[in-house]
Amino acid sequence: MATLVVIGLGYSATRAVEEVAPRFDRIVVTVRDPARAAGLNASGVGSVAVEALAFDGTAASDRLAAALHGADALLVSAPPAADGADPLLACHRTDLDAARRLAWVGYLSTVGVYGDAGGGWVDETSPCRPVSPRSAARLAVEGAWAGFGAVRGVPVVMMRLSGIYGPGQNALEQVRSGTAKRIVKPGQVFNRIHVDDIAGAVAASLARPDVTGPLNVTDDEPAPPQDVTAFAAELLGVPPPPEQDWEAAWPTLSPMARSFWGESKRVKNARLRRDLGYPLRHPTYREGLRALLAAG
Structure with a gap:
């Protein structure tokens, strides 16, 4: 039974779940609010049945730990915590190390990690000089997930999103x-990037786990x-x-x-098109x- 775990079911992750649901037998999602988790368990995400767990990133969850142990794919959409750390890595690193079926990790990041280019073009090889503390934290978390992938031998893709x-x-x-x-x-x-193209890029990445590292998910x-x-x-x-x-x-x-x-x-998306082979819908x-x- 193929299992997807989604950390932080926000606007983009919700659409991604709807897109990739046919590939999985079980989808476990986390939200911060227990009341919202109860509502999702009752109503699902659109027409998709999910198991929703409350996880605010401050303490480990036994139910989330169990889900991670059986996860085949992991989509991380939660922002960094107040201290700049990734909440899942902070609370569940041991469980992630024990997730032997895990074959793909997607982290939704931001093109803000590049900072200000004065209107010039940037791509995935450009130096990252984040201006805002929020983007600096995203870049640090990207590094933490890349490090996890290197240690575990798990493909990790950092999807750098433009204005959604x-x-x-x-x-x-x-x-x-x-x-x-x-x-x-x-x-x-x-x-900019339409949320449907974020979902499409997630689906394409699941099908091409060999395309790892930073990936600009942005329009033309x-x-x-x-x-x-x-x-x-x-x-x-x-x-x-x-x-x-x-x-x-x-x-x-x-x-x-x-x-x-x-x-x-100006953010280039050549790697999205060429390496991942994803044609933008918008x-x-x-x-x-x-x-x-x-x-x-």
Whole structure:
């Protein structure tokens, strides 16, 4: 019986579970909230039945330990703990060492590990110079998982994700709700990735465990954020929000938004396409937003 264990069932991991469910007989997921775990056990993830466990990363869980011992694949989507460590490695390293069936580990990371490239191109061979503490912690955890894989002889892939969008979390929703901003910072560009392509990349990686190490999971076209907002407004047939100067908008931004705006880079996905052989379903934000609009 093939078993998948998912640590941290958030937005991206939820879609990945739906994508890869047919490959597994048993799927065990963790969430922080015991009440949410109970709800998932009753309702499943979409149409997928799961065993949901409460795990907040502060203490080992006997039930999670048992699941890890029988795991064939492990998808880690939980963020680093407050001390910067990976919660699963911190609490269950002994159980992971004992997971003799484990044949694949996927870690969902971020392109933020590259830091600021001044709008230049980066790929998996580029030096990592994270700016934010959050991205620095991600890079350290990547190293910890790579070390685990080397010691155990288990394939580990670190999927570095760009700005994630998809159902309920996209520029169309922001324009509709009136929360969209068209902030202009000359030279600023980001990449993005549709959540369906994250799920697709996870599925492709499970089929190609020989492709290990860092892997940029990102779209083909880095673009200024104001262009994406304007395109979303065009699709909806409404005027785009007015442009705002970067410096004037800065005091209104959340710390998370400021960390994004403090970095500018163009991220290459050649390894995703060439080595993993994964064709993007939504190569740019245009295809992604059109598909979201068509889906309602």
